[in-house]
Structures are given as structure tokens and as C-alpha cells.
Amino acid sequence: MRNLNSKAKESASPLLKNEGIKSVSASLLSIMAGLLVGGAITVIVALINDEISFKAGLEGLKLIFFGLFSTGRDISGNLTFGFNPVNIGNLLFRATPVIMTGLSVAVAFKTGLFNIGAPGQYLMGTAASLFIALTIPSSSVPTWIIWLLALIGGMAAGALWGAIPGALKAYLNINEVLACIMTNWIAANLVTWFFESSNLRNGNESGKIGYIMPTSANGVVTAKLGLDRIFPGSQVNGGILVAIIFAILVYVMIYKTTLGYSMKACGSNKHAAEYAGIKSKRMLVLSMAIAGALSGGGASLYYLSGNTEFFHATYQSLPAEGFNGIPIALLAANNPIGVIFSGLFMSMLNIAGQQLKNLTAYNEYITDIIIAAIVYLSAFSLVIKALLSGLHKRKSAVAVATRKGNSTTAGVQTHADEEIIEEINNGVKNAEIDFSEDKREGEE
Amino acid sequence: MEFLIQQTLIYAVPLLIVALAGVFAERSGIINLALEGIMIFGAFTGVLFIHIMQKNEAFMKEQAQTLLVLTMLASAALGAVFSLLLSFSAVNLKSDQTITGTALNLLAPALVLFLINVIANQNVLSMFSGDAASWFMLKKSTFGFDDIESLNPLARLLFINSDGEMNFFARTFLVKNYLTTYICIAVFVVLSIILYKTKFGLRLRSCGENPQAADSLGISVHKMRYSGTTISGALAGMGGFVFALTTANASASGDVAGFGFLALAVMIFGNWNPGTIALTAFLFGLFKCIAAAYSTIDLNGDGVYLLKELGISTNFYRMLPYLITLLVLAFTSKKSRAPKAEGIPYDKGVR
Structure with missing residues (x-):
């Protein structure tokens, strides 16, 4: 059996043998499919709607x-394309916070946690x-x-806010997805409350009700470093x-340090990690x-720019x-x-959405649809990857996908972790007992 | 007091029905994190249905209650269709259900806002004419209470007190309520009974506990999981519309204020058990009601608004439901017992 498998592996095309390339092509496929979904919706709406x-x-x-390269419309009303420094500069600016939150989600994923709490950490x-x-x-x-x-x-505020669901998960075994969602909304109210009772609100300019003063009011502005x-x-x-420096630091931390190794170990098998000390x-x-620190840092970089309110x-x-x-983390x-x-890439979509809103009858939400479609597809990117490496390997990869699913969703389960192994061992036995009880209930 | 009960009902009923939606999915073994997204989609389809019906003058104000029931069915049907995206990916493709759920939560508001913008050229879609209260709210005239003389004797005995006015029951539970409240409660009761007292319910639950064992007894795990998520989608879609109707004046804006997630919390809080879920939902409804209307709540009718006079910030009351959820979960998490096989894709080959 083993020989067969290794033979099968050899017969798969050498390009697809490399895990990294497989991940990249799975992501690219997701992106293509997502864009196709967006494109299809655009065309369908144009066909159905008389106004378009x-x-x-x-x-x-x-x-x-090609929204990134859009330069508006010419005199005759046709779209024009070309190098647009404003679009590309804005792309880099908008990518800054999302690269940071993407890193945040990726780090948590490595430890087997789903950090849906990034918005709350970002707000803090x-x-x-x-x-x-x-x-x-x-x-x-x-x-x-x-x-x-x-x-x-x-970053410290974000770290604190991230550590709360982490601690609740670790010590009280509360589903981190739920804890993150709750802390998100608590943060949202807390931040509103904090600023409502502060004197940092922008009262000077008209039309700025509800906004906080930009940091440039105090002269604090991120250095342009010649990029402008x-x-x-x-x-x-x-x-x-x-943000790019942070990405490199996180890379080094995850792949080149003991800390990163321990985190990955916890992510792939908590019990084995525990056993290894x-x-x-x-x-x-x-x-x-x-x-949390990465998400918080993303917010800092965004709002310290001096031109964001x-x-x-x-x-x-x-x-x-x-x-x-x-x-962003899933795609990467x-x-x-x-x-x-x-x-x-995500902020490129964002820019394309803005161009779409400014230049056509469509609105920017089409890009959110594309992003959602990409996430939907990347949820089974492991299956796509398996398909890429040929049908004969499909089964083993699906099994991997299943196991992987278990490891990430194990975080979602609300069992006490120590109980899980025992439960798996006693699974069938318990289930039988459960069934008989249920049947008795049913008969009554 | 009547106001407090009515407001609590308004917030509790969507939570109740959507938490039950979560139970159906999770009892069959699928984590439905997409409840929020399905609610958003259901709210949109419901409002769109009303909008189109009014535009084409298919229903007049006199038939508003019929329209309401039809709309509930429509939003349930489309919620079920939307949930197929989850079941297809989770059952057939064995995807990570948390991520798929998140994807649907991203998809629903994007799709809804995109369509609303195309349809209405703005971010909100509301009714074509009139408002939710004037069309759908149960009024004195709906029951004939405005003309007590010609009321039939039985109704008079039950709902009218000696002063010739409506009694407490009629004032609180009949007038100024929505029919949806009672339909939802009835659906909740019926489905809870189905889940616990029928063969179908037992089979569904077995797939969430031990799908291998269920399969060995000839139960199709895939079919059961599909039914679980589809029922879940229908309930969440309906809940989304009820939420939009009662709290947002029958308008859709791609947002249900985190109620889908709150319903998930209610479900975990209620230990996946309809009885406890019902209690929890009303408790949460009460908190939400306090947060929304604390400054106008006058419990004993002496003209003193107690909560307002305490002088605590509105933000604190808004935060309260989430804070309490977290705290109570912290205390009860050791006891909570999720369906054993939830979130694990079913693979026949695995023992």
C-alpha cells in the first residue's frame, strides 16, 4: 500500500509536488473563481436591470x-486606463492596516485559534x-x-484585548469565536463611551460631528519617507x-524561533505539545x-497617518x-x-470598488461579494489542493482536510479539552446509552 | 409594565427563533456560524417581498396580515436556499465550517447592500408605502375592541374588564403586538417537540452525537445534516425578517445588529436545549429592551424613571448583554455540553 502511494506521488506532476506552489495555486484559483462570481453578478444585473x-x-x-489602472473617463465618455499614481499610493496606504490584521489572524490560526476578534482589538x-x-x-x-x-x-491595548478571549479559552474553555464576538461589541461600546466623554472630539470644523480630531492636530504624522x-x-x-517589517518579524518568529515552534505545536496537536513540555x-x-497587538498596531498605523479621522x-x-x-490570512x-x-490584493479590490462607484452605476459592495466568495472557496482550499494533485491522492488529502478541520474546529467546541480523548474512546459506548435513553423518551 | 413586556417580546422573539435555528444545525452536526448572515438575507428578502407586493398593489392594507404570513414564508424559503451554500460546502466538500460560516456572514451584507443599492439607489430598502406599525401591528380594531358593544360575549368575558376597557392581558399581549410573535412562538414549540419526540428528531440528533453509529443503523448522515441546516436556514431567515419588521420598521440595510451572534450565545447559554433557550432568550430580550429604552422605563407607574436617574451612560446599557453573556459563560462553561460531533465533517472511513 505504501509503495503504491509513493509511486502515485511520483507520477504526479513535479510542479504540483511542492506544497508551497500548491497553496499558491489553490489561492489563485480561489481568487479567479471569486472574480468570476463578481463579474457574473455584474453582467447578470446589467441584463436584468433596465437602467444599466x-x-x-x-x-x-x-x-x-483593472480598476487599479483606471484614470477616469475621456471627453467622449469612454473609460481610460494607464498608470495612476494616486490609486497605487492609496492602495499601499489602505493595505497597511489590513496587512496587520491579516497577520493577526494568521498568528492565531497557527495556534489553532480563529481570531474573529480582530475588529475589537483594532478598535482598542x-x-x-x-x-x-x-x-x-x-x-x-x-x-x-x-x-x-x-x-x-x-499595540498594548490590542494585546490586552486579544489576551482576554485567549485566557477565557485557555483557562475556562469558552469557545474563542463566541468570546471574540462578545469582546468585539464590548470594545465597540467602550470606545464610543470613552470618546463621548473625552475632549478629543473634533468640534472646530463643521461637518465633522462624531469625528475625533486627526493626529495632525497635534503635529503627529507618520513620516512619508519619500513615498509621496x-x-x-x-x-x-x-x-x-x-507593516512589511512586522510581516517579516512575524515570519521569523513563527518559523525560526522556539516560541513559534511551540505555538505551531499547540496548533497541530495540543496534547502532544503538552506532552513535550x-x-x-x-x-x-x-x-x-x-x-491582538498586531491588530492594534494596524489601527495605530492607519490613524497616525494624520489624514484619517x-x-x-x-x-x-x-x-x-x-x-x-x-x-487575507486565509488567502495567504x-x-x-x-x-x-x-x-x-484585497486593497486593490477595494480601490477597484471605489472606481466602480465613482464611474459606473454599480456600487463598491461588489468587491465585498468577491471577497466573500474567495473566503467561501478558501474554506475548502484543501480539497482544491487535493484536486490539483490528482484524483489518486484525493482520498488521503480529504482525510487530511478532515483532520485539519477537526483541529481548527476543536477550538470551536465547548468540551473541556481533557475530555475529548476520553470521549472519542468511549464514543460508541456513550452513543449507545444516549440512544436507548432517547428511545425510551420517544416511546413515552 | 405593558410597554416593558411588549418591548422584551420584540427583542426576545428573533433571538428565540434564531437560537432554535442554531440548535437544529448543531444537533445535526453542523456549526452554523452563518446565522447572522442568513438573518440579514432573510430580512432583505422579506422586505423586498413586501415592497414588490405593495408596488404591484397585490395586497391592500386590509389584507396586511395575510401578506405578513406570506412574507414570513418567503423569507424562510429564501433563508433555506441561502443556507444550502453552507450545507453543500460543509457536507459535500467537508470544508471548515467556521470559515464557511464566516464567508456567508461576509457575503450576505455585501450581496444585500449591492442589491439594495441597485434597486433603491441608497443603502436602505423600506416598504413601498406606509410603515410597519400602521400596516402590520395588531390594533384595537383588529379584535373589535374599539366597538365593545358589538363584541361577542365570550371575547367580552375574556378581554374586557368591568370598567368596559381592555384588561391587562388584552392590553399587553393582543394590542400593539405583531402576529409574527405568536407564529414564531408556535413554530418554536412545534419544532422543539419534533426535535425531541419524533423519529426524525431522534435521527437528526444522533447525527450530531455519533454519525458513525447513526450510519451503521441505516440513517443517511448527509440527508440528516442537510435537513438540519435547511431547517436552520429557514428559521434564521424568518427570524431575520421578524427582526427587521419589529425593530427596524420593516426596512433592510444589510445589518441585524449582531443578533445572529447573540442568538448563538443564547444557544450555548441554553445548553442546546429548547426549554433553557426559551428562558435565556427572554432574559436577553429584557437586557436588550433595557438597553434600548432604559430612559423611558417606568416600572411602577409613579412617573419616576429609575434607570435614567441613576445617571449611567447609555453605552453601559448597550454593552450589558455582551458583558453578561461573557460573564455567565465564564461561570457555566464547565457544564456546557455541545453535540459531540458538531463541526466534524462526516467521513465514512473514519472509525
Whole structure:
């Protein structure tokens, strides 16, 4: 049997033998399929809706794929394309926070946790950063020190907020998905409350009700590092480089350090990790704290830019940057370097959506549909990967997918973890007892 | 007091029905994290249905209650269709159910907002004419209470007190309520009985506990899981519409304020058991009601608004349901008992 399998492996095309390439091609397939779904919806809407002509539908299609290079319309009303420094600069600016939240989700995934709490961590990071950046007087402290303190503060707040669901999961065995969702909404209300009772609200400018002052009011602005000369007219700043440095640091941490190894060990098999002397509970809390710090840092980088303003009544909706970390991490197969690229791709979609809104009868939500379709497909990317490597390997890969499913969803289950093994052992026996009880109930 | 009960019912009923939706999926072995997304989709389809019916003048105000029931059915049907995306991926493709659920939660608001923008050129779709209260709320005239003289003797005995006015029961539970509340409660009771007292229910639950054993007895695990998620989708879709009707004046905006997730919390809190879930849902409804209307709650009718005079921030009351969920989960998590096989794709080959 073993021989057969290895033979089968050899016969598979050599390109597809490499795991990394398989992940990349699975992601690319998801992206293509997602874009196709978006394109199909655009065309279908154009066909059904009388107000949108078929030509407009095709224009929408063009913008979905090449929106980044859109330069508006010419005099005769046709779409024009070309190098657009504003779009590319804005792309880099918007990619900054989502690369950070993507890293956050990826780190948690490595420990087998699903960090859906990124929006809450992001909000806490926002609040801490803005508070520090706006309250330390720039007259007595150099602004770069304030900037650094604000970044550290934002990361610390995020870390604290991430550590809460981590600790609840580790020590009280509360489903981390649920705990994250609850902490998200608590953060949303807490941040609103905090800013409502603060004096940081922007009362000077009209039309800015509900907004917090930009950090530039205190002179705290992220350094442009010459990027604004390459992409004139855009919002780009040095934050993107900081995000890339963080991605490299996370990569080194996960793949080259003992800490990263322990985290991965907890993610793939908690009991084995525990057996090898790794304190798995501590690892869970630590990995969620790191994840939270990255989300919080993303918020800091976004709001310290000086040209972004925070709308503080967040209690009704959570920031999309937080949720977008999930597709970005999934698309990158949780590889920190991959996160940089998938983050850039996501914000490219975002830019395309804006172009779509500005230039056609469509709206920017089509890009959210595409993102959702991509996440949907990446949920079974392991199956896609298996299909890529040929049918004969399908079975084993599905088994892997199943096992992997177990390991990630084990986090979702609310059993006490120690009980799981015992339960699996006694599974059939218990089930029989359960059945007989149920039958008796039924007969009554 | 009547106001408090009515408001609590308004918040509790969607939670009740959507938490039961979660139970059906999880008892069959599928984690339905997409409840929020399905609610959003259901709310949209329900409102769209009303909008189209009114636009084409298929129903007049006099037949509003018929329209309401039909809309509930429509949103349930489309919620069920939407949930097929989850069951197909989870059952046939053995995907990670948490991620699929998240994908649907991302998809629903995006799709709904995209369509609303195409249809209405704005971010909100509301009724074509009139508002939810004037069309669908049960009024005095619905029961004939406005003309007590011609009321039939039995109704008079039951609902009218000696002063010739409506009694407490009629004031609280009949007038100023929505028919949806009672339909949902009835559906909840019927489905709970089906889940626990019928062959189908037993088979469904067995697939969530030990699918291998169920399969060995000739039960099709795939079919059962499909039925579980489809019922779940129908209930969540209906719950989404009820939420939009009673709290958002029958308008859809791609948002149900986290009620789907709150319903998940209610389900875990209620230990996957309909009886406890019902209690929990009403408790949560009460908290939500306090958060929404704490400044106008006057418990004993002496004109003193106790909660308002305490002077605590609105934000605190808004935060309360989530905070309490977390705290209570912290205390009860050791005892909670999820269906054993939930979230694990069924593979015949695995022992």
C-alpha cells in the first residue's frame, strides 16, 4: 500500500509536488473563481436591470479587473486606463492596516485559534493610539517619540484585548469565536463611551460631528519617507514599510524561533505539545495577545497617518479592516509573507470598488461579494489542493482536510479539552446509552 | 409594565427563533456560524417581498396580515436556499465550517447592500408605502375592541374588564403586538417537540452525537445534516425578517445588529436545549429592551424613571448583554455540553 502511494506521488506532476506552489495555486484559483462570481453578478444585473445597459455592464467588468489602472473617463465618455499614481499610493496606504490584521489572524490560526476578534482589538488600538497621540503635548515632547509611544500604546491595548478571549479559552474553555464576538461589541461600546466623554472630539470644523480630531492636530504624522514623491497626490506614507517589517518579524518568529515552534505545536496537536513540555494554555494566551497587538498596531498605523479621522460612534458597526484580516490570512494560507501580497490584493479590490462607484452605476459592495466568495472557496482550499494533485491522492488529502478541520474546529467546541480523548474512546459506548435513553423518551 | 413586556417580546422573539435555528444545525452536526448572515438575507428578502407586493398593489392594507404570513414564508424559503451554500460546502466538500460560516456572514451584507443599492439607489430598502406599525401591528380594531358593544360575549368575558376597557392581558399581549410573535412562538414549540419526540428528531440528533453509529443503523448522515441546516436556514431567515419588521420598521440595510451572534450565545447559554433557550432568550430580550429604552422605563407607574436617574451612560446599557453573556459563560462553561460531533465533517472511513 505504501509503495503504491509513493509511486502515485511520483507520477504526479513535479510542479504540483511542492506544497508551497500548491497553496499558491489553490489561492489563485480561489481568487479567479471569486472574480468570476463578481463579474457574473455584474453582467447578470446589467441584463436584468433596465437602467444599466449592457455596455455599462462590460465597463463594470473591466473596472473589477483593472480598476487599479483606471484614470477616469475621456471627453467622449469612454473609460481610460494607464498608470495612476494616486490609486497605487492609496492602495499601499489602505493595505497597511489590513496587512496587520491579516497577520493577526494568521498568528492565531497557527495556534489553532480563529481570531474573529480582530475588529475589537483594532478598535482598542485606535482608541489608545489616538488618546496618546492627541494628549501628549507636542510642544514639550518630540513628535516622533509621541508617534512611537502611540504605536506601542495601540499595540498594548490590542494585546490586552486579544489576551482576554485567549485566557477565557485557555483557562475556562469558552469557545474563542463566541468570546471574540462578545469582546468585539464590548470594545465597540467602550470606545464610543470613552470618546463621548473625552475632549478629543473634533468640534472646530463643521461637518465633522462624531469625528475625533486627526493626529495632525497635534503635529503627529507618520513620516512619508519619500513615498509621496513617487505617488504624488495619494495618502501613502511610511506605515506600509512598517507593516512589511512586522510581516517579516512575524515570519521569523513563527518559523525560526522556539516560541513559534511551540505555538505551531499547540496548533497541530495540543496534547502532544503538552506532552513535550510546552505550556499550551500559556501559549494560547500569548498567541492571542500577539494577534491582538498586531491588530492594534494596524489601527495605530492607519490613524497616525494624520489624514484619517475616526468616527467614534462605532457601537453599531465594527471596522471592516478587522474582518478583512480573515480573508487575507486565509488567502495567504497563514504565511506572513503571503499576507503582504494578499493584503495588497484585497486593497486593490477595494480601490477597484471605489472606481466602480465613482464611474459606473454599480456600487463598491461588489468587491465585498468577491471577497466573500474567495473566503467561501478558501474554506475548502484543501480539497482544491487535493484536486490539483490528482484524483489518486484525493482520498488521503480529504482525510487530511478532515483532520485539519477537526483541529481548527476543536477550538470551536465547548468540551473541556481533557475530555475529548476520553470521549472519542468511549464514543460508541456513550452513543449507545444516549440512544436507548432517547428511545425510551420517544416511546413515552 | 405593558410597554416593558411588549418591548422584551420584540427583542426576545428573533433571538428565540434564531437560537432554535442554531440548535437544529448543531444537533445535526453542523456549526452554523452563518446565522447572522442568513438573518440579514432573510430580512432583505422579506422586505423586498413586501415592497414588490405593495408596488404591484397585490395586497391592500386590509389584507396586511395575510401578506405578513406570506412574507414570513418567503423569507424562510429564501433563508433555506441561502443556507444550502453552507450545507453543500460543509457536507459535500467537508470544508471548515467556521470559515464557511464566516464567508456567508461576509457575503450576505455585501450581496444585500449591492442589491439594495441597485434597486433603491441608497443603502436602505423600506416598504413601498406606509410603515410597519400602521400596516402590520395588531390594533384595537383588529379584535373589535374599539366597538365593545358589538363584541361577542365570550371575547367580552375574556378581554374586557368591568370598567368596559381592555384588561391587562388584552392590553399587553393582543394590542400593539405583531402576529409574527405568536407564529414564531408556535413554530418554536412545534419544532422543539419534533426535535425531541419524533423519529426524525431522534435521527437528526444522533447525527450530531455519533454519525458513525447513526450510519451503521441505516440513517443517511448527509440527508440528516442537510435537513438540519435547511431547517436552520429557514428559521434564521424568518427570524431575520421578524427582526427587521419589529425593530427596524420593516426596512433592510444589510445589518441585524449582531443578533445572529447573540442568538448563538443564547444557544450555548441554553445548553442546546429548547426549554433553557426559551428562558435565556427572554432574559436577553429584557437586557436588550433595557438597553434600548432604559430612559423611558417606568416600572411602577409613579412617573419616576429609575434607570435614567441613576445617571449611567447609555453605552453601559448597550454593552450589558455582551458583558453578561461573557460573564455567565465564564461561570457555566464547565457544564456546557455541545453535540459531540458538531463541526466534524462526516467521513465514512473514519472509525
